[in-house]
Every structure is written in C-alpha cells, then in structure tokens.
Amino acid sequence: MSTSLRDTLVRERYLLRFSWAMQDFPKYKSIVRELRTELTATAGEVGMRQAVADLGHPHALAHGYLSGLGRPVPRWTTGAVWGALMVGAVVYLGAAYAIGTLDTLGQLGGGTVEREFLGATTTFTNDDDAISVSSTITWQVLVFYACVFTVPFLLGARVWRVWARTPEPVHA
C-alpha cells in the first residue's frame, strides 16, 4: 500500500520536529527510521492523521526517550546554532560599523580613518579613487572570535551535562 503525498507530508513534518528534539539521543536516527516505519504501517490501520495524533507532541515523545536514558544529554546542535548566530551577529555589527564609517567619511568629503581593536588596525578609506576596508589580524582578535563562538556554543549545548551522572536503574 503506497502512502499519499499528503500523508507523507504529515508524517515527515512530525518526524522533522521529533528529530530536532532527539538530536542528542545516541543513535537517534535509527529510532526515527523505526518510527517512520511504524507510522506508515499504523496509518494503514487507522490513517496517518490518527497515527500521528496518537504519538502526541513530538517534543513530549522525544522527552519520553530522553528521560529513559536516566541522565541529561548535551545538545551539541543547539550549541552550534547559538555559536553560529553569535558569530553572525558580530559579523553583522562589524559590517554595519564599516558601512556607517565609510558613509560618514563620504559625507565629510572623503578620506581615510584608522581604528584599533585588540591590537588589530582596521583602515577605512572612502575617497574619489577607492572605497575600501582593510585590516590586520592579531592573535587577540582570533581569540575574541573563538570566544564569541565557543561561549554560546558551550552554554547552548548545556555542556555541564557531559559530567552528569547516570543514576542507578529503578525498576517499577
């Protein structure tokens, strides 16, 4: 029995949200694969909408799997997204500052200005011949960008969960 396009979309939308919530469960892809098979087979009995509804909210389902581990797990993908967003925000602010500086130079009749940040000199030029931004690079700047990524990455990943202890199993 083939699955209709609509049913496939319903199923895959659910599984996408479930996968995101399960990102740090060990070997979660095999669980997603199993769930896809189970949903497809169950849809043959009760319909895809009912099969998906019976699973409940994807985050609640993922929580059920994660709590079965008996310990919290780090969320590396979330950490990477946080780190990338922070680096993106700093790059955006730097670009906005550069454009603003060049624009101001133009309004003032053109010229060159130098700014220093963590030992690195950035030169902004806006005159009749050229519009340019050039910069030197120092180890302090590299450390700064590393921190801009690493700190939100570690916080977003809840890195302290790496050291969380696994409690003794309780059988009820």
Added chain:
Amino acid sequence: MLVLALLTERESYGYELVTRLHEGGLDDLSAGTLYPVLNRLERDGQISSRLVASSAGPARKYYLPTETGAQQLWSTARAWEQLAATVESMLARATTKESS
C-alpha cells in the same frame, strides 16, 4: 511491567500493544508513551524484536520478552503484590477505624 506481561502472553507490535492496553482498561495510554518504553526495554535487553511482513504496509517490529525480561517481570510482579498487600492492609485499618 504490564508491557512485559502482555508480551509474555503473545508477541505484539507497538500499536497492537497500545490497543491491548486500552482493552485492558488503560484508556489514557497513548502510543507516544509506549514507544519510549519499548525502546528502553529493548536497550536493557528485557525484550527482543523481529521484523514481520505486514499486509498494511512495511514490515513491523514484533516484540517478545527475553529471559532477563521474564525474570524482571517475575520480580516486579512480586514487588507489586507486596506493595498492593501493604496498601490494602493499611487502607483496611484506616477505613475500619473510621467506620467504628
């Protein structure tokens, strides 16, 4: 415990187990509650699974208790009976005192 008990009666796939639990009186139980339990039991080696071809779609995963699962069911059932007996006796004492 109930999952192991039902699987001891006969092997089942996930959704069938949900239906059997509903028939047993656990109306509120959803498939979303059961699948993580099956995953944990299989990871702990208490149940094993095999794929069986299905007429309604792809092959389904059927579960059966392992030897470890059977032992676990036995010890959990004993513990449950003891707990139930304790609760019953305490409630009986309380309700007798209240009525006298």
